[in-house]
Amino acid sequence: MSGTLKKTPFHAFHTAKGAKMAPFAGYDMPIQYADGILKEHEWVRTRAGLFDVSHMGPSFLEGADAAANLARLTPSTFEKAAIGRAKYTVLTNPEGGIIDDLIVTKLAEDKFLLVLNAGRKDVDAAWIAKNISGKVTFTPPVEGTPLLALQGPYAAAALEKAVLQKQSMDDLPYMTGDWYSLFGKKCFITRTGYTGEDGFEIMLPAGDDELAIRVWDLLVNHPDVKAIGLGARDSLRLEMGYPLYGHDLDETTSPVEADIKWIISKKNDGFFGAPRVQKELNGGAARIRVGIQITDKGIAREGCTLHTRTGEEIGVLTSGGFSPTLKQAIGQGYIRPEYAKDGTEIRVDIRGKKVAAKVHGLSFVSPKTNSKPSA
């Protein structure tokens, strides 16, 4: 079965370390290593975790009209952004639904890096290729591009010590990227992540597995760094209220419903689906994404319905699980706006039982992403 799954350049490390492997978006990926999800999660919150994210799809949009095309493909604007700026945004469809969420980094006035979700990169690439126009070229994700994420309070120090030699990360602020030299090879590093911790995403040259494995080994052998699987990646992002495409976002949800309206630029009214998004910005959406805290016993999972205290159905959970930091069940889902206020008492249907819960802000743990780089 695993013969039909794609492997990342770090696959041999995962299996040698006894990781529990599982198919994820067509790749054979590590869910957890020997420590287990709880310990891995805590390690990222207190030290630094190294994630193999090579299943994701780095792609490029370049040409004089690249920024203008991005303003049509996404609700954001990039024309005035500084070189190196990274923005979280979404690709929208003509109905204002979300095709994918992604981080776009401005590499030059006429060149952008778009990192697409593993499970969506084929759909995204086809959509982008079909809808760009003018002086612009789209380069779809190159299979075999090694991508790493190093996340946690010790990430910067470990990265500098293990692989950067004399280069410092001090002048790379959150949500920016720059080129660094790793053993003489140009690599692109952004100060971004999916855990709420300070950290980096590192893109290495495609096809250079030798360099990729060298960088991985040096990082993972640093005493403050451990390899972390996709299981903890999911519990970490859930604590932060970050959405996961295919669960919390899909082609029917709009950026307003998803409560990411901060990505919508006031100067951009020409993106796909703008009429619906504008209408929802002015008049409200039919549902809104919120955090859900389970206050009684039980763990609510994706698909559990949300109810008023008297039983009326008012929404659905799109992600749910256990928060290792809070030691309680949390989740996120879509609820009717009149119930979306923080602290609203609701019920969640867990296997037919109505369990007490509360509406909560999307994040359950304060992000550390804006903390100043350590001296």
Added chain:
Amino acid sequence: MANIPAHLRYTKDHEWIELQSDGTAVVGITEYAQEALGDLVFIELPKTGAGLSVGDEFAVVESVKAASEVYAPISGKVTEVNEDLSDNPAAINESPYDDGWMIKMTVADKKEIETGTMSADEYAGYLDKLN
């Protein structure tokens, strides 16, 4: 290699059952099951006195990632549940055959154990085939 104590009986769903000298039985999940589930964070147990038939879902074990049902290996009535698991669900991970026991129950029909469950050797062979 999974730990499979010789004195217990096993099911295909990875429950173990121990027949005690007083004629009652203790039930839990196996080392293989806890390993496959990963860190357990919540256990839903039945009420004392609940009547069970073979194959009934009697408990739910929840890991960080997912919920899994636990099925009754035999028919009988629940006489005791392991209350300690509500504070310490990880006991099943750390000690699936001792501290991690889940329920004690009466045995309605001893034949169900003989014919419906596997010996340790049979279970070891069954696991080999799964892997």
